[in-house]
Amino acid sequence: xxxxxxxxxxxxxxxxxxxxxxxxxxxxxxxxxxxxxxxxxxxxxxxxxxxxxxxxxxxxxxxxxxxxxxxxxxxxxxxxxxxxxxxxxxxxxxxxxxxxxxxxxxxxxxxxxxxxxxxxxxxxxxxxxxxxxxxxxxxxxxxxxxxxxxxxxxxxxxxxxxxxxxxxxxxxxxxxxxxxxxxxxxxxxxxxxxxxxxxxxxxxxxxxxxxxxxxxxxxxxxxxxxxxxxxxxxxxxxxxxxxxxxxxxxxxxxxxxxxxxxxxxxxxxxxxxxxxxxxxxxxxxxxxxxxxxxxxxxxxxxxxxxxxxxxxxxxxxxxxxxxxxxxxxxxxxxxxxxxxxxxxxxxxxxxxxxxxxxxxxxxxxxxxxxxxxxxxxxxxxxxxxxxxxxxxxxxxxxxxxxxxxxxxxxxxxxxxxxxxxxxxxxxxxxxxxxxxxxxxxxxxxxxxxxxxxxxxxxxxxxxxxxxxx
Amino acid sequence: xxxxxxxxxxxxxxxxxxxxxxxxxxxxxxxxxxxxxxxxxxxxxxxxxxxxxxxxxxxxxxxxxxxxxxxxxxxxxxxxxxxxxxxxxxxxxxxxxxxxxxxxxxxxxxxxxxxxxxxxxxxxxxxxxxxxxxxxxxxxxxxxxxxxxxxxxxxxxxxxxxxxxxxxxxxxxxxxxxxxxxxxxxxxxxxxxxxxxxxxxxxxxxxxxxxxxxxxxxxxxxxxxxxxxxxxxxxxxxxxxxxxxxxxxxxxxxxxxxxxxxxxxxxxxxxxxxxxxxxxxxxxxxxxxxxxxxxxxxxxxxxxxxxxxxxxxxxxxxxxxxxxxxxxxxxxxxxxxxxxxxxxxxxxxxxxxxxxxxxxxxxxxxxxxxxxxxxxxxxxxxxxxxxxxxxxxxxxxxxxxxxxxxxxxxxxxxxxxxxxxxxxxxxxxxxxxxxxxxxxxxxxxxxxxxxxxxxxx
Numbered sequence: 031x032x033x034x035x036x037x038x039x040x041x042x043x044x045x046x047x048x049x050x051x052x053x054x055x056x057x058x059x060x061x062x063x064x065x066x067x068x069x070x071x072x073x074x075x076x077x078x079x080x081x082x083x084x085x086x087x088x089x090x091x092x093x094x095x096x097x098x099x100x101x102x103x104x105x106x107x108x109x110x111x112x113x114x115x116x117x118x119x120x121x122x123x124x125x126x127x128x129x130x131x132x133x134x135x136x137x138x139x140x141x142x143x144x145x146x147x148x149x150x151x152x153x154x155x156x157x158x159x160x161x162x163x164x165x166x167x168x169x170x171x172x173x174x175x176x177x178x179x180x181x182x183x184x185x186x187x188x189x190x191x192x193x194x195x196x197x198x199x200x201x202x203x204x205x206x207x208x209x210x211x212x213x214x215x216x217x218x219x220x221x222x223x224x225x226x227x228x229x230x231x232x233x234x235x236x237x238x239x240x241x242x243x244x245x246x247x248x249x250x251x252x253x254x255x256x257x258x259x260x261x262x263x264x265x266x267x268x269x270x271x272x273x274x275x276x277x278x279x280x281x282x283x284x285x286x287x288x289x290x291x292x293x294x295x296x297x298x299x300x301x302x303x304x305x306x307x308x309x310x311x312x313x314x315x316x317x318x319x320x321x322x323x324x325x326x327x328x329x330x331x332x333x334x335x336x337x338x339x340x341x342x343x344x345x346x347x348x349x350x351x352x353x354x355x356x357x358x359x360x361x362x363x364x365x366x367x368x369x370x371x372x373x374x375x376x377x378x379x380x381x382x383x384x385x386x387x388x389x390x391x392x393x394x395x396x397x398x399x400x401x402x403x404x405x406x407x408x409x410x411x412x413x414x415x416x417x418x419x420x421x422x423x424x425x426x427x428x429x430x431x432x433x434x435x436x437x438x439x440x441x442x443x444x445x446x447x448x449x450x451x452x453x454x455x456x457x458x459x460x461x462x463x464x465x466x467x468x469x470x471x472x473x474x475x476x477x478x479x480x481x482x483x484x485x486x487x488x489x490x491x492x493x494x495x496x497x498x499x
Numbered sequence: 500x501x502x503x504x505x506x507x508x509x510x511x512x513x514x515x516x517x518x519x520x521x522x523x524x525x526x527x528x529x530x531x532x533x534x535x536x537x538x539x540x541x542x543x544x545x546x547x548x549x550x551x552x553x554x555x556x557x558x559x560x561x562x563x564x565x566x567x568x569x570x571x572x573x574x575x576x577x578x579x580x581x582x583x584x585x586x587x588x589x590x591x592x593x594x595x596x597x598x599x600x601x602x603x604x605x606x607x608x609x610x611x612x613x614x615x616x617x618x619x620x621x622x623x624x625x626x627x628x629x630x631x632x633x634x635x636x637x638x639x640x641x642x643x644x645x646x647x648x649x650x651x652x653x654x655x656x657x658x659x660x661x662x663x664x665x666x667x668x669x670x671x672x673x674x675x676x677x678x679x680x681x682x683x684x685x686x687x688x689x690x691x692x693x694x695x696x697x698x699x700x701x702x703x704x705x706x707x708x709x710x711x712x713x714x715x716x717x718x719x720x721x722x723x724x725x726x727x728x729x730x731x732x733x734x735x736x737x738x739x740x741x742x743x744x745x746x747x748x749x750x751x752x753x754x755x756x757x758x759x760x761x762x763x764x765x766x767x768x769x770x771x772x773x774x775x776x777x778x779x780x781x782x783x784x785x786x787x788x789x790x791x792x793x794x795x796x797x798x799x800x801x802x803x804x805x806x807x808x809x810x811x812x813x814x815x816x817x818x819x820x821x822x823x824x825x826x827x828x829x830x831x832x833x834x835x836x837x838x839x840x841x842x843x844x845x846x847x848x849x850x851x852x853x854x855x856x857x858x859x860x861x862x863x864x865x866x867x868x869x870x871x872x873x874x875x876x877x878x879x880x881x882x883x884x885x886x887x888x889x890x891x892x893x894x895x896x897x898x899x900x901x902x903x904x905x906x907x908x909x910x911x912x913x914x915x916x917x918x919x920x921x922x923x924x925x926x927x928x929x930x931x932x933x934x935x936x937x938x939x940x941x942x943x944x945x946x947x948x949x950x951x952x953x954x955x956x
Binding site: 458 | 698699701
């Protein structure tokens with residue numbers, strides 16, 4: 031039996047960086063992956079969707095470029111070519127990961143990992159020509175990074191016209207009418223992309239609004255754009271029932287109304303992948319929702335086993351998994367223990383984009399914190415006007431008494447990029463004054479952060495002063 | 500004319516009191532008889548009425564501060580009138596001195612003077628005895644004193660840096676700390692090498708947390724979490740009540756040689772009888788029975804119903820039973836007077852009323868003095884057994900634990916009975932072991948004899 035100081039289970043955006051970092055720290059590292067290197071993010075999540083969105087976004091801009099003094103005629107797209115580009119992008123990145131792992135001396139095992147004991151892991155491999163279908167490896171430390179998969183509740187019929195995000199990405203043809211079930215971030219990203227590609231989209235969400243975890247002003251901006259600019263039909267506070275797929279279409283009832291579409295895209299959250307792990311053999315138990323609980327250092331109930339990313343619940347985002355993976359790898363290699371980072375940005379590639387980090391107004395209210403907010407619209411910036419249509423705003427949430435920046439939200443063009451500055455500021459525990467004293471380049475959209483900080487400090491430059499009553 | 504407002508004196512033993520709340524802000528009108536402020540003494544919370552009419556020009560003693568009684572705590576006058584210059588700055592030694600006119604002060608505090616009873620709260624009129632107030636010590640705040648020790652510029656620098664200047668050795672005139680001393684201190688302490696986040700610094704400055712004493716929690720820099728941890732660990736002064744408890748109980752435990760005698764009381768029959776009474780609509784607590792049993796027994800054992808000052812022993816003809824009651828801020832012992840003379844019903848009414856007022860923090864000092872014996876009942880706290888410290892001056896205290904089902908031997912059989920342990924703590928200077936044993940067994944017998952209760956209830 032070959033024994034490694036660190037065995038990482040799952041080669042997604044959490045697992046493969048953890049493996050590389052452990053190897054960098056001198057550990058002998060094995061990485062077990064049952065499907066493709068890069069996991070959901072690279073193969074069936076972030077990367078493929080963002081590749082398609084890059085196409086759909088530009089297509090949408092080309093259709094409405096008259097405002098900028100341009101004209102483009104007979105603008106069209108070839109979905110098959112878009113999918114081809116997506117596949118090549120994924121392949122390029124996958125190869126890159128493979129080379130990186132090899133260069134760092136990480137041994138990759140293809141197959142499904144199961145615990146046989148706390149320090150013994152069996153890798154079951156379906157296709158292993160000539161060799162034994164199972165390999166047993168020893169693990170001094172294990173990092174579980176098995177991720178999550180789309181939830182497909184039992185009420186959804188198993189049918190080719192009812193798909194989740196991963197299966198959708200394998201479609202070679204674009205349906206002309208899509209019913210999106212679930213108005214969370216995945217549902218809304220797909221809805222926006224499809225609507226940009228002229229698909230008739232209806233989103234049905236059980237909760238009172240789409241993107242429910244976000245602050246109301248952010249939701250309002252996005253929903254307004256989705257409905258008015260993209261023509262997406264958004265039905266909220268309504269459940270979908272009587273779902274009947276047949277050869278030609280999908281029919282379902284939302285409230286009193288019957289909806290018809292070519293395809294139903296289920297975006298109902300993601301469930302942890304733990305079934306094959308045989309957690310009990312390692313002395314581990316999943317919680318009631320199936321997640322493996324960890325402490326702030328990424329440790330599970332078992333001293334030698336760490337868990338990171340989607341399988342631990344919490345923020346189910348690739349970069350959160352990466353950050354946790356690096357921390358777990360360092361902690362597993364007996365470095366000085368480091369806590370998981372708390373300032374984790376959330377980026378949603380809707381149209382317009384959304385970026386948030388830290389505390390939201392809603393969370394502050396729930397925690398009874400005294401806060402103040404500073405908001406600034408892109409349309410009030412020189413760069414915002416220069417770009418043409420620039421909906422949205424940035425917003426700081428700060429401690430009312432110390433001015434500490436606790437949270438930030440951005441919605442609008444490049445919001446997913448802009449949130450990086452806010453993340454650095456919040457992690458560094460900057461105050462509004464510090465941010466307001468930081469020179470921001472002109473003319474850029476990032477000036478919105480500066481202006482919003484001036485608002486927080488009470489000295490906005492580009493607002494008329496409030497009338498004293 | 501500007502008149503001082505003085506901290507009232509409420510009883511012979513009160514030397515200090517704490518301002519809990521000002522009901523008026525500086526600049527607000529006050530009419531005569533209106534409640535002006537609330538104070539906390541070691542025994543009670545009291546609302547104090549204004550004796551004067553005018554504008555509250557100045558509050559000298561902010562909420563939460565404790566000053567000697569008779570101190571000037573504010574001024575009332577007409578807007579624009581000059582406020583007397585604080586004379587006490589020059590004589591800080593007077594800060595803790597006892598009032599100079601105790602007799603006069605006592606007079607003011609007698610009920611016939613200004614005190615008027617309200618349903619649940621005592622209201623006292625602030626003395627207007629200007630003579631007394633003007634001569635009284637003026638409270639000196641920290642800031643006022645510190646002017647002499649540290650220059651304003653140096654103090655400001657220390658404040659802005661978020662450090663405590665008290666360890667700094669001064670090189671200014673008379674050893675006063677001046678700006679260069681703070682600068683040198685910061686340099687010597689490696690202040691510039693500290694890595695701390697802007698928000699952490701701002702919070703530390705606001706909360707007066709000494710940045711130099713902040714340990715970093717290993718993230719390589721001092722963060723808001725580190726400052727908050729220091730804030731949570733900041734010592735807070737004991738409130739007046741806890742200070743009094745500390746003083747009195749330590750004194751008792753030091754001077755009275757305690758020893759403990761424990762008995763198990765079989766309250767099975769009493770509990771059944773109590774349930775019976777309850778079914779008839781007469782709800783008594785176990786405490787009511789205990790108070791009654793103890794009071795009756797005390798009549799037979801006068802030495803246990805005695806008090807001492809350490810030199811002499813005093814037997815009491817009345818049986819006034821104190822009932823220790825816990826409340827949020829500490830412990831109080833309201834007294835049930837003549838408990839031996841009261842019926843169960845009267846004991847129940849008195850105990851209920853007193854404990855309710857104790858919990859609300861609305862007992863008057865008179866409700867809590869003069870007990871001749873004390874009972875501490877933790878029956879509702881699910882405890883097997885405990886010992887108590889004698890209420891200072893008294894000769895013993897009875898600690899009553901929870902009634903619990905136990906296997907016991909009765910008539911050669913192991914049976915389940917409801918057993919309640921009681922422990923008598925006695926002052927060996929007054930009570931010898933045999934007396935204590937006889938006393939506590941007499942109480943036990945009374946509690947076990949339901950015939951007695953059937954007669955009394």
